[in-house]
Amino acid sequence: MRSHLLNDTTAEHYRRSVTEGIERVAAKLATTDRPFTGVAVDALSPRIDAIDLDKPLHDTAAVLDELEDVYLRDAVYFHHPRYLAHLNCPVVIPAVLGEAILSAVNSSLDTWDQSAGGTLIERKLIDWTTDRIGLGENADGVFTSGGTQSNLQALLLAREEAKPGRDGWEGPAGFAKLRIFASEVSHFSVKKSAKLLGLSEDSVVCLPVDHDKRMQTVALARELERCKQDGLVPMAVVATAGTTDFGSIDPLPEIAELCAQYGVWMHVDAAYGCGLLASVRHRDRIDGIERADSVTVDYHKSFFQPVSSSAVLVRDASTLRHATYHAEYLNPRRMVQERIPNQVDKSLQTTRRFDALKLWMTLRVMGADGIGQLFDEVCDLAVEGWKLLAADPRFDVVVQPTLSTLVFRYIPAAVTDPSEIDRANLYARKALFASGDAVVAGTKVGGRHYLKFTLLNPETTVDDMAAVLDLIAGHAEQYLGESLDRAS
Numbered sequence: 001m002r003s004h005l006l007n008d009t010t011a012e013h014y015r016r017s018v019t020e021g022i023e024r025v026a027a028k029l030a031t032t033d034r035p036f037t038g039v040a041v042d043a044l045s046p047r048i049d050a051i052d053l054d055k056p057l058h059d060t061a062a063v064l065d066e067l068e069d070v071y072l073r074d075a076v077y078f079h080h081p082r083y084l085a086h087l088n089c090p091v092v093i094p095a096v097l098g099e100a101i102l103s104a105v106n107s108s109l110d111t112w113d114q115s116a117g118g119t120l121i122e123r124k125l126i127d128w129t130t131d132r133i134g135l136g137e138n139a140d141g142v143f144t145s146g147g148t149q150s151n152l153q154a155l156l157l158a159r160e161e162a163k164p165g166r167d168g169w170e171g172p173a174g175f176a177k178l179r180i181f182a183s184e185v186s187h188f189s190v191k192k193s194a195k196l197l198g199l200s201e202d203s204v205v206c207l208p209v210d211h212d213k214r215m216q217t218v219a220l221a222r223e224l225e226r227c228k229q230d231g232l233v234p235m236a237v238v239a240t241a242g243t244t245d246f247g248s249i250d251p252l253p254e255i256a257e258l259c260a261q262y263g264v265w266m267h268v269d270a271a272y273g274c275g276l277l278a279s280v281r282h283r284d285r286i287d288g289i290e291r292a293d294s295v296t297v298d299y300h301k302s303f304f305q306p307v308s309s310s311a312v313l314v315r316d317a318s319t320l321r322h323a324t325y326h327a328e329y330l331n332p333r334r335m336v337q338e339r340i341p342n343q344v345d346k347s348l349q350t351t352r353r354f355d356a357l358k359l360w361m362t363l364r365v366m367g368a369d370g371i372g373q374l375f376d377e378v379c380d381l382a383v384e385g386w387k388l389l390a391a392d393p394r395f396d397v398v399v400q401p402t403l404s405t406l407v408f409r410y411i412p413a414a415v416t417d418p419s420e421i422d423r424a425n426l427y428a429r430k431a432l433f434a435s436g437d438a439v440v441a442g443t444k445v446g447g448r449h450y451l452k453f454t455l456l457n458p459e460t461t462v463d464d465m466a467a468v469l470d471l472i473a474g475h476a477e478q479y480l481g482e483s484l485d486r487a488s
């Protein structure tokens with residue numbers, strides 16, 4: 001069994017084994033002609049159930065054969081140009097190389113004595129990101145597992161910063177007085193964070209959005225004022241730079257102004273919109289982000305990085321102390337005086353992947369402009385898709401894209417019942433998924449069911465979008481035809 005331990009004596013085994021796996025994946029990618037096989041849960045689960053984990057195969061090739069059957073054949077492939085559903089991106093090769101290196105070396109970024117250079121590389125990438133944002137000299141941050149964790153950590157810092165010196169603060173009981181302001185189309189992790197942070201159920205004040213799905217700052221001003229009048233404590237405003245559904249960017253400069261006026265922590269959730277930080281042509285769309293107290297970025301959404309790769313950035317490095325705990329065995333207080341950089345002092349996690357290496361490899365091989373160009377391309381593609389939808393009487397499209405999503409629905413010529421239109425669109429999405437020809441997402445707008453393209457693949461073409469729209473229309477019409485048959 002020792003031959004499976006990766007060490008000085010097994011380098012050849014390692015090389016062969018990993019190469020074998022890479023060959024399989026490469027062959028798979030080269031021959032995948034659809035984003036999905038359309039396999040049903042009921043078809044796949046017996047195959048996995050049948051495997052006895054207590055009876056190992058002892059042979060890598062046999063295990064890879066088996067893996068073909070239970071995973072590779074029926075996986076959802078994001079690199080395919082007709083995968084148009086979620087914010088999971090096709091990945092760039094330098095990052096995949098980084099992934100292979102980081103898991104083989106297996107650094108853990110909690111302490112210097114488990115990573116050495118990895119710690120410095122992560123720190124340099126954090127500085128690079130805060131520079132791109134414009135957070136100033138005292139900025140800092142840390143890599144996280146994703147936007148959800150970044151939002152949680154940012155709001156933890158905001159909660160702790162909201163405590164001192166406030167009238168009527170009564171320890172944990174005072175948590176009930178804290179309020180977070182976010183738009184009605186902000187990410188659900190804001191509410192989840194509020195719950196985890198022990199805030200009250202009505203702590204997140206959902207603000208209405210304008211026609212373009214951007215937070216109405218008039219409403220924000222009104223609610224901040226009301227909060228003050230009611231003797232409550234405004235803890236944070238969460239501005240979304242790239243909403244998950246619409247890609248809309250809240251008016252950051254106006255929000256920054258109001259945050260300054262009311263002394264409130266400004267968090268910018270740029271999990272999706274962070275791609276603009278590398279953009280060659282559209283950087284100005286997130287102007288104002290430099291005024292944030294904290295920022296969430298998901299490199300695994302718009303920097304073409306494999307899951308996970310994310311960070312939380314803060315304007316004032318000292319606020320990260322709210323996540324600092326010392327343990328004798330790991331990061332004793334004296335190490336701070338000795339200036340030993342232990343990233344665990346800044347993180348919610350302890351043992352932590354060296355995800356930063358993927359971004360490092362990407363920037364060193366491709367450069368930021370290379371990533372930015374790819375993101376600009378998908379933003380431009382969304383504009384083309386919007387034109388297509390706006391000119392097509394079969395579809396209703398919600399907003400002109402700021403980033404790379406399109407929310408729309410099929411509107412049958414002969415049907416006026418909105419519930420029947422809902423059902424036709426729901427059916428079309430499911431049927432498309434089951435066919436494996438393409439994958440699209442769904443969401444609700446004004447209580448009605450819509451479909452969504454999330455465009456993150458520069459290989460997707462206008463023709464792909466047109467073909468998928470035709471498929472959607474075909475499935476929806478089929479449903480309506482059958483529905484008529486049922487009625488008669």
Ligand SMILES: *Cc1c(COP(=O)(O)O)cnc(C)c1O
Pocket residue numbers: 087145146147148149151186187189240242243244269270271272298310
């Ligand atoms: C995806 C997303 C998140 C959550 O990020 P994860 O990496 O999935 O945890 C948060 N906010 C926004 C706006 C997002 O789009």
